[in-house]
Amino acid sequence: MAPVAMRSVAKSLSEAKPVAYWLDDPGKPAAQPALTADERCDLLVVGGGYSGLWTALIAKERDPGRDVVLIESKEAGWAASGRNGGFCAASLTHGLANGIARWPGELARLEEMGARNLDEIEAAVARYGIDCDFERTGEIDVATEPHQVEELRELHEQARELGLADGSEWLDRDALRAEVDSPTFLAGLWDRDGVAMLNPAKLAWGLKRACLELGVRIYENTRGLKMSAVGAGMAVTTPYGTILARRVALGTNIFPSLV
Ligand SMILES: Cc1cc2nc3c(=O)[nH]c(=O)nc-3n(C[C@H](O)[C@H](O)[C@H](O)COP(=O)(O)OP(=O)(O)OC[C@H]3O[C@@H](n4cnc5c(N)ncnc54)[C@H](O)[C@@H]3O)c2cc1C
Structure with missing residues (x-):
């Protein structure tokens, strides 16, 4: 980087503090x-x-x-x-693909417990009036490479076969870009209920x-x-x-x- 550019970067960062964004409140x-x-x-x-x-x-x-x-x-x-990142996810297996790979026999129960857990968190946030910007946004896994499109489609199919696809919606390129208009996104799998965003x-x-x-x-x-x-x-x-x-x-x- 040229010395002038470095000086300009140093100047713009001079008042920055090494504090986590959420905690600097x-x-x-x-x-x-x-x-x-x-x-x-x-x-x-x-x-x-x-x-x-x-x-x-x-x-x-x-x-x-x-x-x-x-x-x-x-x-x-x-x-x-x-x-943390503020993703409050129902999944107890760090995603369905990991759950299918590691705990196929117990997955239905794990998914049910995870959904109940997220509901209970939401209920407690409401019960105690905790102002933490809790919002059930859901979450979209996106494919940016053609092979990822196939992987996501396969995951959706597997979830359907296991009866675990409730609230999960396949988004082709146009449907995904109607939600998030990035030219790099090729397809997506939308978990509509299983994730909330909050201020940690x-x-x-x-x-x-x-x-x-x-x-x-x-x-x-x-x-x-x-x-x-x-x-x-x-x-x-x-x-x-x-x-x-x-x-x-x-x-x-x-x-x-x-x-
Ligand atoms: C950068 C980052 C991003 C993350 N993003 C996400 C996310 O988006 N979604 C998600 O679900 N999870 C996320 N996580 C994980 C999540 O934040 C942690 O799993 C969770 O906060 C752990 O909570 P905890 O209470 O177990 O531990 P901590 O929050 O670490 O709390 C442990 C506490 O114990 C105290 N303590 C330790 N020893 C003693 C002692 N001897 N005496 C008294 N006090 C003690 C510490 O001071 C500390 O406050 C993320 C984590 C990180 C670091």
């Missing part, structure tokens, strides 16, 4: 205070991403009398949950609020350091206090495990 909620003393609870959830937040929320919904604490080493939603950070923050409203005690900037068995329960130590819990649920994803 003035609506971001304040962090909950860190744990500063010992605690006790029925259920301790470690991790404030989707796994931890949904676990805490559902634990409270199932038994409002259950005493639930959640600890998060930074702020809820800062990690993968607040910075706002979902995490909304789940945090819903947990707090149901009485979950959340301590942010509180890392679980060590977990050990104590009597019939567990003890999790943090920098400024130990939490005794009857049960512990770990939602720590790729971070070092406490097990």
